[in-house]
Amino acid sequence: MARSDLYCNYSESPYPIRQGLANAHKAYWQALAAPGNWFNGKQRVAIACEVRNALSCPFCEQRKNALSPYTLQGEHLKGDVLGDEVVDAVHRVVTDQSRITKNYIDDNAKLGFSEEQYVELVGIVVNVFSIDEFHRALGLPLEPLPEPMAGEPDHYRPGLTEQDTAYVAMIPPEGAVGDEADLWEAAKTANVLRALSLVPSAVREWMGIADEQYLSGEAMMNFSGPNGRAINRMQIELVAGRVSSINECFY
Numbered sequence: 379m380a381r382s383d384l385y386c387n388y389s390e391s392p393y394p395i396r397q398g399l400a401n402a403h404k405a406y407w408q409a410l411a412a413p414g415n416w417f418n419g420k421q422r423v424a425i426a427c428e429v430r431n432a433l434s435c436p437f438c439e440q441r442k443n444a445l446s447p448y449t450l451q452g453e454h455l456k457g458d459v460l461g462d463e464v465v466d467a468v469h470r471v472v473t474d475q476s477r478i479t480k481n482y483i484d485d486n487a488k489l490g491f492s493e494e495q496y497v498e499l500v501g502i503v504v505n506v507f508s509i510d511e512f513h514r515a516l517g518l519p520l521e522p523l524p525e526p527m528a529g530e531p532d533h534y535r536p537g538l539t540e541q542d543t544a545y546v547a548m549i550p551p552e553g554a555v556g557d558e559a560d561l562w563e564a565a566k567t568a569n570v571l572r573a574l575s576l577v578p579s580a581v582r583e584w585m586g587i588a589d590e591q592y593l594s595g596e597a598m599m600n601f602s603g604p605n606g607r608a609i610n611r612m613q614i615e616l617v618a619g620r621v622s623s624i625n626e627c628f629y
Contacts, residue, residue: 385521386509393516402590403509403521406583410502411524415534415577416495417502419526424459425468425499426506426523431455432472439473447477463491464499471503476626480545493546494535494576501580505587512591536578549575562595571595592618 386403388395410426411419432438437452444450447470456465463486470478487493513520538553549558549572552565558578562571574580589595593614597605605611 385524388518391516391518396590399590402587403512406505406509406587407521407524409583410506412527413529413531414498414502415579416492416498416531418530419528420459421464422502423523423526424457425464425502427457428460428465428468429472429503429506430510430520431457432469435469435473438469442474447474448482461491463489464495467491467496467499468503471500472507478545483545494533497546497574497576498580501574501577501584505583508587508591534578536575539576543569544573547576548572549578 385407386400388400410422412422413419414422417425431454435455437450437454440452441447441450454465454469456469460468467486470482483493483496486496510520536549536553536558538549538555538558539547540550540553541547542550548569549561551562551567551572554561554564554567554575558575561567561575561578561581571581571585574584585595593605593607601611605614607614609617
């Protein structure tokens with residue numbers, strides 16, 4: 379079983395780290411090891427491993443520089459746990475996300491890699507990459523990946539979804555009810571929150587990190603007052619915008 383106290387204690391950090399931030403990272407590292415809705419713990423940890431492999435994958439570098447990422451054939455630098463479609467999706471999300479198409483997702487679904495699995499995968503990639511980048515920014519070694527927990531995915535899918543503005547189905551703004559009532563308040567939400575809602579647990583995991591590493595939903599509506607951070611809201615948005623640009627954020 380994953381022990382959250384073994385990870386993300388930041389005792390070697392050259393800068394003081396807010397305890398809330400450390401706790402959020404610990405909580406996610408433990409959740410990463412547990413069975414999800416569409417992947418078991420071993421697969422989820424293997425996805426995290428592929429997040430790191432993608433950054434030094436020669437095939438990814440070659441494909442990133444190609445006119446079209448769909449014209450090249452090659453082998454990824456990868457482990458032996460995940461199928462080729464899953465590995466390829468991780469590497470694309472990390473290294474060439476702006477050129478992922480709906481056809482790519484739909485074609486993978488025909489091969490048995492479902493859109494639900496894709497959404498859970500994206501949630502893992504985003505969270506692991508975010509925590510890894512936090513470590514790199516501080517000059518800290520990356521956290522050892524947790525030991526997977528036993529168990530199988532429950533294949534939970536929310537009852538109310540729609541296919542509208544995204545490549546995958548999402549819960550509609552007014553659909554955060556019942557078991558999903560904690561995702562957002564009434565019909566007040568944004569597409570960035572809805573993006574992972576086909577797998578509600580992925581939204582919760584992402585929000586757990588984003589609330590501490592960026593701003594909570596409540597703090598997002600506070601444009602000028604104290605926000606509990608060392609920099610003000612304008613400075614936060616300047617940094618966020620610059621990072622998004624460097625990372626070629628499609629959204």
